[in-house]
Amino acid sequence: MLYFIDVPRRNFNSFRDSLLWQYATLAMADIAVSREDVEYGRLHYAVRSSLYAKFIGGDMQPRPLAVEEKLKLRLPACCAYCGGSKHLSIDHLIPLHRGGEDCGENYVLACRRCNSSKGCKDVVQWLAERGELPTIFLYRRYLKLCLEYARQQGLLELPLDQLPDNMPFAVESTMIHYGPPNRIKHWVVPCGNEPSDSEK
Numbered sequence: 001m002l003y004f005i006d007v008p009r010r011n012f013n014s015f016r017d018s019l020l021w022q023y024a025t026l027a028m029a030d031i032a033v034s035r036e037d038v039e040y041g042r043l044h045y046a047v048r049s050s051l052y053a054k055f056i057g058g059d060m061q062p063r064p065l066a067v068e069e070k071l072k073l074r075l076p077a078c079c080a081y082c083g084g085s086k087h088l089s090i091d092h093l094i095p096l097h098r099g100g101e102d103c104g105e106n107y108v109l110a111c112r113r114c115n116s117s118k119g120c121k122d123v124v125q126w127l128a129e130r131g132e133l134p135t136i137f138l139y140r141r142y143l144k145l146c147l148e149y150a151r152q153q154g155l156l157e158l159p160l161d162q163l164p165d166n167m168p169f170a171v172e173s174t175m176i177h178y179g180p181p182n183r184i185k186h187w188v189v190p191c192g193n194e195p196s197d198s199e200k
């Protein structure tokens with residue numbers, strides 16, 4: 001079974017630093033996928049390092065979840081996991097039973113089959129069981145939800161080994177090896193005009 005955990009990585013001082021590193025990794029992947037690069041190279045790693053430094057230094061921060069909500073309205077209505085368009089219902093990306101919130105930012109559309117197969121599993125782990133990586137748009141929402149949860153719970157400054165066990169998401173899922181870029185898509189179905197950089 002493929003599981004894409006990328007450990008050991010770096011020695012992060014806090015969960016915040018680890019999440020921001022992964023967010024910078026996601027931005028790197030976004031660029032690579034947009035350019036149709038088949039693997040990461042020096043340019044991509046330089047972009048990630050630069051972004052990460054800006055996040056850590058406070059010069060930049062991930063854009064709010066509202067950006068993902070705007071994007072959701074523009075994407076084709078389909079299952080966020082398989083792209084199917086039949087028997088769609090609302091799924092909680094971070095399951096309610098694990099402590100995910102019952103709010104719009106945590107809603108995605110899912111077909112009946114994916115919804116019942118995913119159940120209460122962490123979405124990244126569930127996809128990994130199927131040999132899949134989350135799409136860029138899905139993973140960006142997921143990471144932002146994790147960041148927001150950690151912020152609300154006061155967990156951001158904790159070292160990774162002091163995080164509680166009962167988190168609504170798998171901490172390992174915020175550390176996956178996200179690539180190679182030719183295995184990643186922006187979204188489950190082609191979505192025409194990609195949003196501009198300012199909307200990410």
Ligand SMILES: [Zn+2]
Nearest residue numbers: 079082111114
């Ligand atoms: Zn589906």
